[in-house]
Amino acid sequence: MPSVYDLKPRFQALLRPLVSRLASAGVSANQVTVVAIALSLGTGAIILSNPTSHWPLLLLPLALLLRMALNAIDGMLAREHGMVSALGGMLNELGDVVSDIALYLPLAFVPALSPALVVLVVLGSVVSEMTGVVGVQIGASRRYEGPMGKSDRALWLGAVGAVLGLGVDAAPWINGVLVVMVLLLGLTVVNRARGALGEVG
Template sequence: MNGLYALKPWYAETLSGVRAALVRREVSPDALTLAGVVCAAGAAAALALLPFGWSAPPVAVLLAARLAFANLDGALARDTGRTSRRGALLNELGDRAADLVVLAGFLPLAPLWLVATAGLAATLPSWVSLAGAAAGAGRLNGGPVGKTERCALVVLAAASGWCTPILVTVAAGSALTACLRLARLWRELAADAPAEAAVPGGVR
């Protein structure tokens, strides 16, 4: 179920030198979160304004940077002892904003209802994971169409011009990912539920 998220440990190791440099320069983790949103906005602008094919390289570079910042902000906070509830809130809001901003790049290229549907569906896996974490379960990531896969699909759209099929795939794949996460959380939380105590006489 992890999909491309399974590559995260390798990716984090690849970025270890960058992370060390950021620690030395005392860069704020919050600044990296905001930088990820800016990169998402740049990718959306390139997708919307440049011809298909020509837009693929800048979209790919900017979305790779967006994923790097998403990886680095939390790691930098842990490395520097600057983890906080406010930072966790900003991180989640930044991730959701970046998801929606990227898909906004399709607005000139596809029907509004389809872009809106894909945007709503893209947020569902994260809301399910956050709900599970609030209930005491582990935070789930990855999936058939998680954050990394969505970025890859946007790059494919920039290269090919297949905007409608890509948005349909994002919407359907994200909904499937949310359902799979929910099913896994449901099983996990059911296993942890305390057994109901029997009351004499069959009265509960």
């Protein structure tokens, strides 16, 4: 099943000139990772403090797009400019999980959304990322299979935030989107587990 992750090489190509300038300026990959985490925490806090207002939800797609760019930049700085480190690896993986929780869990307090479904999406996100990392522990590579990887979640929930932020009456179907996300997250966990087991097997 197609995933937004498949577009990553093109996205990286667009960012490469900026990455080179950041490296020349002495910006480290870990600094970019920390900025991405802070962005997620700040945006989530704004949504949490204003759950019945529309405008904070418009920040969600913007924050998610910027976070994807920052995540791509920190990875390129690490790989292409000799900044790979054990601390960077830990920050990258933990930062993704913390950022997902910070950005998505506040949506449970948005009146139009089912709190239980939002929590299931967040749990599914955490488990899917953990499954990808566990692949390394058993001797496989870090797994990124979809169909509901990090970039896909950003696209789907960014769209949810935009729709609700614009004041669209999405009550008849918006929670159905979350149900589909939960199902696709379950499939993502299965695909990543199978990929890792198949690689070591």
